[in-house]
Amino acid sequence: MIDTILITGATLPGGSQSDILVAGGVIRELGSIAAPAGSRRIDAAGLVALPGLVDLHTHLREPGFEQSETVLTGSQAAAAGGFTSIFAMANTLPVADTAGVVEQVLSLGQQAGYATVRPIGAVTRGLLGEQLSEIGAMAHSRAAVRVFSDDGKCVHDSLLMRRALEYVSSFDGVIAQHAQDPRLTEAAQMNEGSLSSELGLKGWPAVAEESIIARDVLLAEHVGARLHICHLSTAGSVEVIRWAKARGIRVTAEATPHHLLLTEDLVRSYDARYKVNPPLRRDEDVLALRAAIADGTIDIIATDHAPHPSESKECEWDSAAFGMVGLESALSVVQTALVDTNLVGWNDVARLLSATPAAIGGLIGAGAIRAGAAADITLHDPSTSSVFDVTDLAGKSVNSPYLGRQLSGSVRYTLHNGYLTLDDGLVVPAEVVAASARAGSQMEMGE
Numbered sequence: 001m002i003d004t005i006l007i008t009g010a011t012l013p014g015g016s017q018s019d020i021l022v023a024g025g026v027i028r029e030l031g032s033i034a035a036p037a038g039s040r041r042i043d044a045a046g047l048v049a050l051p052g053l054v055d056l057h058t059h060l061r062e063p064g065f066e067q068s069e070t071v072l073t074g075s076q077a078a079a080a081g082g083f084t085s086i087f088a089m090a091n092t093l094p095v096a097d098t099a100g101v102v103e104q105v106l107s108l109g110q111q112a113g114y115a116t117v118r119p120i121g122a123v124t125r126g127l128l129g130e131q132l133s134e135i136g137a138m139a140h141s142r143a144a145v146r147v148f149s150d151d152g153k154c155v156h157d158s159l160l161m162r163r164a165l166e167y168v169s170s171f172d173g174v175i176a177q178h179a180q181d182p183r184l185t186e187a188a189q190m191n192e193g194s195l196s197s198e199l200g201l202k203g204w205p206a207v208a209e210e211s212i213i214a215r216d217v218l219l220a221e222h223v224g225a226r227l228h229i230c231h232l233s234t235a236g237s238v239e240v241i242r243w244a245k246a247r248g249i250r251v252t253a254e255a256t257p258h259h260l261l262l263t264e265d266l267v268r269s270y271d272a273r274y275k276v277n278p279p280l281r282r283d284e285d286v287l288a289l290r291a292a293i294a295d296g297t298i299d300i301i302a303t304d305h306a307p308h309p310s311e312s313k314e315c316e317w318d319s320a321a322f323g324m325v326g327l328e329s330a331l332s333v334v335q336t337a338l339v340d341t342n343l344v345g346w347n348d349v350a351r352l353l354s355a356t357p358a359a360i361g362g363l364i365g366a367g368a369i370r371a372g373a374a375a376d377i378t379l380h381d382p383s384t385s386s387v388f389d390v391t392d393l394a395g396k397s398v399n400s401p402y403l404g405r406q407l408s409g410s411v412r413y414t415l416h417n418g419y420l421t422l423d424d425g426l427v428v429p430a431e432v433v434a435a436s437a438r439a440g441s442q443m444e445m446g447e
């Protein structure tokens, strides 16, 4: 039985107030609505209703690294953060480089039911950077893969990158590049600069990112393909993207919440929660990324949710893993870094975290609150301010850089396909969500 839910008095991203009637998995009506008999009412006075958030960059770790995260637990983290669609990166074991693996991830996501899980396919076999993976087979599989990435590794061979761009343009796919020149970053541990010299850690120069982006926008222009750049982290990268867009090159770019709020100074603590790829950069870089979000040079915000077990983080800096969890905290970080500072409004947040990532990833029908659309809705309370706590995390790993930090706003409700996955701040139990998902797919099949 799919619920009928009446959300009352919500503030839409543009600022107007509306009730939202949800039934049979879709948004039925917006406006001033009388409660239908037997419906559940959610009082959304003071809450912002956003189209369900879409993350183009999530590491779910299944298959292969289930001690860090699974498709189920990562989807629960997504629900806690207001996400209703997540794109699962390919650096699993086995790598998502065949139709079999992407279909497995797709099925696990459908069974869990917390979010639409769209697998990303690897660009190269085994992420080894030597031969193209089965791109066509993944694109034409049940998972209908549209985004391909070796994220965690850079596709550094120019000819392979060119071939990959050519291949995916035949079905309007996109290559999401992890821009990191491997030779310039051998054994690198943090941003290269005076602080890395002071701390005695091997530096990671900005040019290692910027030079790959420069090469790839030129390749994308040459073959007329679509290119997406993952996790931009430097002011120079922004300049290259700005130049490429002015030239009409089909490039889109993302920034992560952590690169919009945190700086390299945190590395002074040698606390490996702040170790991430690409590394935290300087104040100037953070300000340049924020400005690029505000002026549209950067298209989207993506979490790069990268769970790691405690033993990979509670160790000395050099041997710790790169990565931070980010799904649960993303919207609060975005509010703190961009909305509270008046750089963007909620309409922009809806675009940056829902409509545009959906468009880049080829997710049809996502990204808007309108009658007839699938009822993927996030209700966020912007009025709160609280210390981010381990109890705010819903995934398997706790490697969040925000623990103990004051953040604005909190996600109260998440609806996916018309049923609740987060109810008044609490993740709805797995068996309840799975049953709602099953009921929804049976209804779709007309059973």
Ligand SMILES: NC(=O)N[C@@H](CC(=O)O)C(=O)O
Pocket (backbone or CB within 6 Å): 059, 091, 151, 152, 153, 178, 275, 276, 277, 278, 304, 306, 307, 322, 323, 324
């Ligand atoms: N972003 C990260 O710091 N880590 C990512 C992959 C990566 O290195 O980009 C991961 O999979 O752990």
